[in-house]
Amino acid sequence: MKIAFVGKGGSGKTTLSSLFVRHLAACGAPVVAIDADINQHLGAALGLDEAEAAELPAMGDRLPLIKDYLRGTNPRIGSAETMIKTTPPGEGSRLLRVCEDNPVYDACARPVELDGGAVRLMVTGPFTDADLGVACYHSKTGAVELCLNHLVDGPDEYVVVDMTAGSDSFASGMFTRFDMTFLVAEPTRKGVSVYRQYKEYARDFGVELKVVGNKVQGQDDLDFLRAEVGDDLLVTVGHSDWVRAMEKGRPPRFDRLEDVNRRALETLRTTADATYERRDGERYTRQMVHFHLKNAQSWANERHGADLAAQVDPDFVLGEGVVAPA
Numbered sequence: 001m002k003i004a005f006v007g008k009g010g011s012g013k014t015t016l017s018s019l020f021v022r023h024l025a026a027c028g029a030p031v032v033a034i035d036a037d038i039n040q041h042l043g044a045a046l047g048l049d050e051a052e053a054a055e056l057p058a059m060g061d062r063l064p065l066i067k068d069y070l071r072g073t074n075p076r077i078g079s080a081e082t083m084i085k086t087t088p089p090g091e092g093s094r095l096l097r098v099c100e101d102n103p104v105y106d107a108c109a110r111p112v113e114l115d116g117g118a119v120r121l122m123v124t125g126p127f128t129d130a131d132l133g134v135a136c137y138h139s140k141t142g143a144v145e146l147c148l149n150h151l152v153d154g155p156d157e158y159v160v161v162d163m164t165a166g167s168d169s170f171a172s173g174m175f176t177r178f179d180m181t182f183l184v185a186e187p188t189r190k191g192v193s194v195y196r197q198y199k200e201y202a203r204d205f206g207v208e209l210k211v212v213g214n215k216v217q218g219q220d221d222l223d224f225l226r227a228e229v230g231d232d233l234l235v236t237v238g239h240s241d242w243v244r245a246m247e248k249g250r251p252p253r254f255d256r257l258e259d260v261n262r263r264a265l266e267t268l269r270t271t272a273d274a275t276y277e278r279r280d281g282e283r284y285t286r287q288m289v290h291f292h293l294k295n296a297q298s299w300a301n302e303r304h305g306a307d308l309a310a311q312v313d314p315d316f317v318l319g320e321g322v323v324a325p326a
Contacts, residue, residue, distance in 0.1 A: 001272050002148065002159045002177060007184035008194045009039075009165040012214040015243060016184050017162040018045035022114055022254050023265040024158050030099050031119040032109070034161045036144045036174075040123055042162045046112050047251065058125020059108045059143035066143055069103050070094050070150045076311050083311075084300045085142030086173060086292035088285065089150050090313025095322060096150050098157040104147065115254040141174065148177040149288055154320055155276050173291025175201070179279065180208045180272040185229070187213060187221035192228040199232070205287060208275050210234040212268070234271060235264040281319035288318070 005017035014037065021033045035042035043053035059066070067080040073092035077083055089095060096104060109120040124141050141164065153159060161178070175181070175198075183198055185191045195211055202209055213225045213236035225233050242257045289312050296308035316322075 001155070001157065001179045001276065002151070002153060002161070003272050004161045004163050004175070004178040004181045005184060006163045006175075006181060006194070006198065007165065007214075008186075008190060011165075011184045011186055011191060011194075012237075013165075013184040014041045014045050014162050015247075016182070016212055016214065016237065017160055018042060019243070019257070019261070020182075020265055020268055021046060021119055021160050023262070023269065024160070025114045025117045025119050026254055027269075028117060030157050032098055032159045033112075033119050033121045034144055034159065035121070035123040036141050037124075037162050037164050039165075040125070043112070043121060043123065045246070046114065046119070046121065047246075048112065049249075056110055056121065056123045057108050059122055059147075060125045060141075062107045063143050063146075065107050066104055066146060070096075070146065074313075076313055078306070082304050082306060082308065083146070084292075084295055084304075084308065085145045086149070086288070086295045087146065087308070087311050088288045088292055088313070088316070089318060090311070090316045093150060095152050095318075096147055098151075098153050098159060108143075141172070145172055145174045145177065148174065149318075152318065152320055152322060155273065158272075173287065173294075176205045176207060176284075176287045176291070178207070179275045180210065182210055182212050182234075182268060184212045184214050185225065186215050187224045192225070195229055195232070206280075206283065208278075210271060212237065212264075235267050237261055237264055281317050285317045 005013045007013040021031055024031045033042060033046065040053070043056055064080060067083040070093060071077050071080050071083060072094040074090050075092060076090050077087065096102065105120060109122045111118045112121045124144060144161065151159065183195050185195050198209060209232060211229045211232045211234060213233060216222055216225070216236040216238050222236060225236065240258055240261055242252060245251055292312065293309055300308050
């Protein structure tokens with residue numbers, strides 16, 4: 001299952017996504033966690049110290065390797081250099097699976113030991129001073145989008161992505177790559193404004209969206225969120241001594257997380273799992289192609305001097321039954 005955590009900056013989406021990753025690991029589920037936010041904090045939230053987090057390999061820096069591997073023997077892609085972030089897979093493309101070893105994971109993923117087991121952690125890499133004036137942050141998240149386009153995952157397998165803050169996710173088609181999107185919202189006007197943007201943008205693409213109310217301190221906060229987001233409000237999370245200790249760098253064992261918050265995390269999991277039966281491989285692939293054609297026409301064809309619409313394999317549908325070349 002592919003799951004995104006979104007929300008405005010400071011809403012607590014990184015904290016919630018890290019708690020969800022810990023919960024899945026404690027349940028014994030295989031997990032790939034991806035930090036796609038411009039502010040790279042997921043590693044620290046999963047217990048890495050500053051030096052360990054800084055040493056994580058940046059996916060954006062390894063984009064040529066990722067492209068070369070995923071391209072495989074796809075005859076529609078003349079070279080890895082002509083692949084862009086939206087290039088869809090086709091006959092001959094290599095695909096990624098959650099429970100496997102491959103050169104992309106070898107180069108970009110690192111194991112993080114948690115109470116309940118280990119997860120794979122991947123990061124886009126931070127936006128550095130060298131990028132100022134010459135790069136767009138969305139070019140860094142392109143590595144994540146390309147991997148999601150080539151990812152095949154099944155039930156009880158999880159890819160959890162901590163997305164960039166606010167509505168920046170709509171700068172590409174990556175917001176359509178998920179089975180479930182959890183929007184973390186505080187009980188404030190600013191807190192729900194991103195929800196309204198997401199709801200509007202995602203409506204035409206069938207995005208499964210639920211709201212996680214965070215920093216909820218009483219009935220008034222709860223009533224406010226219910227009035228603003230209605231039935232999209234799934235669960236709420238309040239003060240947590242466990243989280244406070246984690247933020248100080250001294251997290252207790254995860255089995256000491258408050259029962260009410262543990263139940264909230266399990267609700268997130270069961271809600272995400274329920275979307276499995278509603279998966280539509282043809283729609284998923286069609287949306288992938290839609291955004292690729294938009295990118296090709298708006299900038300990529302001119303940059304590469306070729307019609308990248310030719311990269312689309314009209315007979316290919318991404319799904320669990322697809323067999324990719326070795």
